Amino acid sequence: MANSRTWSVGSHVLSYVHHVEQFYGLPAFTFSPYVSPADLPDPGSVAWRLQWDESSREADYWARFTGTVELEKVRALVFGHPWYDADGFPDGGLVDLRSRLTGLEALFLGDLEDEEAMISTICLGTVAPVLEAFPGLRELAVRGGEGLGFPVTGHEGLRVLRVESGGLPPQAAAQIAAADLPSLERLDLWLGDDDYGGGTTVEDLAPLLAGRGKPALRHLGLQNSPIQDELAAALASAPVVARLTSLSLSMGALSDEGVEALLQGQPLTHLRELDLSHHFLSHAMMLRIWTELEPAGVRVDLTARQEEDEDQLEWGQGHGRYVAVAE
Template identity: 75%
Template sequence: MSYVEHVEQFHGLPAFTFPPYANPADLPDADAVAWRLHCGPYTTDEGSGSYWKRFTESVELEKVRALIFGSPWYDGDAGRSPDELLGLRSRFAGLEALFLGDLEDEEAMISTIGLGGLTELLEAFPGLRELAMRGGEGLEFPVTGHEGLRVLRIESGGLPREAAAQIAAASLPSLEHLELWLGDDWYGGGTRAEDLAPLLACTGKPALRHLGLQNSPVQDELAAALASAPVVGGLTSLSLSMGTLGDEGAEALLSGQPLSHLRELDLSHHYLSQDMMLRIWTELEPQGVRVNLTGRQEEDADDGWDEESGRYIAVSE
């Protein structure tokens, strides 16, 4: 399956691509959709400047709740917050959600989508409730954080280790949902459990209810760290999906602190043995924990990123 596709829904709203040369009378209400801004790659396509100008003149920006930025704002190494958005920050008074880098595989490899620094963007929109990003190259997250952000999701084939540590240390008192695709060392990743120490200790994120530490080649190490991490006690759902989780990591989870308070445990795309899968189901499902163990992978020393284990993550390049 493909994990990297254009979003169809965002912030509880259907995604709607602002069309070229649209008649304003045919457009949906400004607050009824998540507006996706995307220009075609060909010289015959409308230019980004003209496209943005039409959008700002055709849509009541004050009522826009969610924006999705695709190409050309985030293509390859662009790596910046859209200056166009920052320039009209006063008009986007009702903006609650942003998705940066909504590109599919044929448009740009996820490991090449640059995001850059987010300090100015977060400061410009104190009312932001949800921030999703695809990519990670050059990402910098302000350690001072954001007071109102409730959902933070980063899809990456290689989330910079420094950025992951900044997110772990950031003050996000309203954050309820955190999802990080950590990615592979070869594509700019490399995050280890020690980098996430403040997050695991539940420092700065008291409202957190869902935690996803996903798409990692050190999934066993992360599972072992979570087995005794204070953050787990406040969660209702936990995801260690898309990575290289094996029996060692699963054993650590089951032998650690109780998980019976969780509603969901997502371990999909894993390298667990049949015996371990049965044990997880037997121990957790009767306690009311919905466990996702789909996508079992077979180890292959000739095909995995890790030559010793023969395991690979779901999304890298």
């Protein structure tokens, strides 16, 4: 299996794993130690992307950034390669600079593309020190999964949490589901494949599905999962759905069985968006869900229809369906 599957739409090739061009509503700007300070943008006008190359030492690069940019005005940081040490945690200097990064509101850890590192091999470690160090953080995005831990009982300010993973450790998923995040409005979890560290079950997500600990939640994405049908069946009666304005079950192994459960469950007509892209639905089921929800004003995304993998079926390896991003 490739690192992440791609497909063509017209003349465009789409991929799920790529460098962010915008983050926290700001354009991403890669810091270069060779640029004159006079030519750098205003510190609060961009999301600073930090990625050193072989032409400069990591310590020198970090020192140049922290000594050149007015950190108190920085609102967003994006960490790329190779800011992950052997313990799987971003450079300790980030937490050490909490007294200077007083305006930090958004953080992206692991902004690496397939050519730099397979998503299943990006080590993250525990994010608890970061959330503790930055109580003003509003958005946190992480890409990876190996070693990821989220032993956080709560965070008052976090509004957006996104975890992009080819295999999210079930313990981390359960910790996120149980965390008290009263301001959280958007949550996206790429659960990933069991063979690459995944394995999250519906039971692991029980507090989240019950609507506990996240009263402000309006968007929920449970994506990139091989158990998408089971998740759909659970969401059919989950209390959290009633408060949502958008729901995503994209990137996974969703079949007619899961959509049938959704349609037989609680009403979905209050949603503005239902994202089911990268699915294994029959044309008849696609027409059915579109016919039932689109007239009610629900935008249903049914793009990227997949065919079951005939090799897996022939070899008796499961149902032949696969997630969008694994290795």
